[in-house]
Amino acid sequence: MGIYTDRRKVKKTPDGYDLMIHESGHLEYDFDWHLGPYWSKFLAELRDNARFMGIKCSQCGTVYCPPRAGCGRCFAEMNEWVEVGPEGELRGFTVVRFPYINPNNGELMPVPYTAIWVTLDGAHTRTMHYCNEHDEKKLEVGMRMRAVFADEPRPTSIHAVKYFEVINPVRKAKPAARAKKAKPAKKAVKKPSKKTKATKK
Numbered sequence: 001m002g003i004y005t006d007r008r009k010v011k012k013t014p015d016g017y018d019l020m021i022h023e024s025g026h027l028e029y030d031f032d033w034h035l036g037p038y039w040s041k042f043l044a045e046l047r048d049n050a051r052f053m054g055i056k057c058s059q060c061g062t063v064y065c066p067p068r069a070g071c072g073r074c075f076a077e078m079n080e081w082v083e084v085g086p087e088g089e090l091r092g093f094t095v096v097r098f099p100y101i102n103p104n105n106g107e108l109m110p111v112p113y114t115a116i117w118v119t120l121d122g123a124h125t126r127t128m129h130y131c132n133e134h135d136e137k138k139l140e141v142g143m144r145m146r147a148v149f150a151d152e153p154r155p156t157s158i159h160a161v162k163y164f165e166v167i168n169p170v171r172k173a174k175p176a177a178r179a180k181k182a183k184p185a186k187k188a189v190k191k192p193s194k195k196t197k198a199t200k201k
């Protein structure tokens, strides 16, 4: 229904047939699912108190955020709630530039956006969310992140947090490390001695 613009460079098969598109027509249906006691509490705390609640395993001490009923390590049922975050460490990210249909609302996803994995302080597992930085050159794993909550009234969803932002966007450690790595490459000419040692072995 005209959601995508056809930007294909090739519109013919190798032997000259038109490459065809199957039009599915318009689909619309409502759906609900029960979140259960753990996610209900988790989302209510995000919405009403702007805080992340994780759950701790009484046997191995692993703190899960988002929370879940059973520990994946020792299969114990978990009931000890602990507050985690709202800051944490960036553990992974992807800048998405390809538009697609958002399954939550059926609308075209605005791009670019940055999906991140963040391990909140006090938790051992990763939480997935968004980051407001869309330049991958300004992101790196290990950066400190902070949750930015939506204005009240916050929605009953993970979007009670608008996004995560980088706490200290200045990158110093990594470029310095790269510069150090770059210099020994020039000195490599002086190191035939090592190579000869290696070849002797």
Ligand SMILES: [Zn+2]
Pocket: 057, 058, 059, 060, 061, 062, 071, 072, 073, 074, 075, 076
């Ligand atoms: Zn456990």
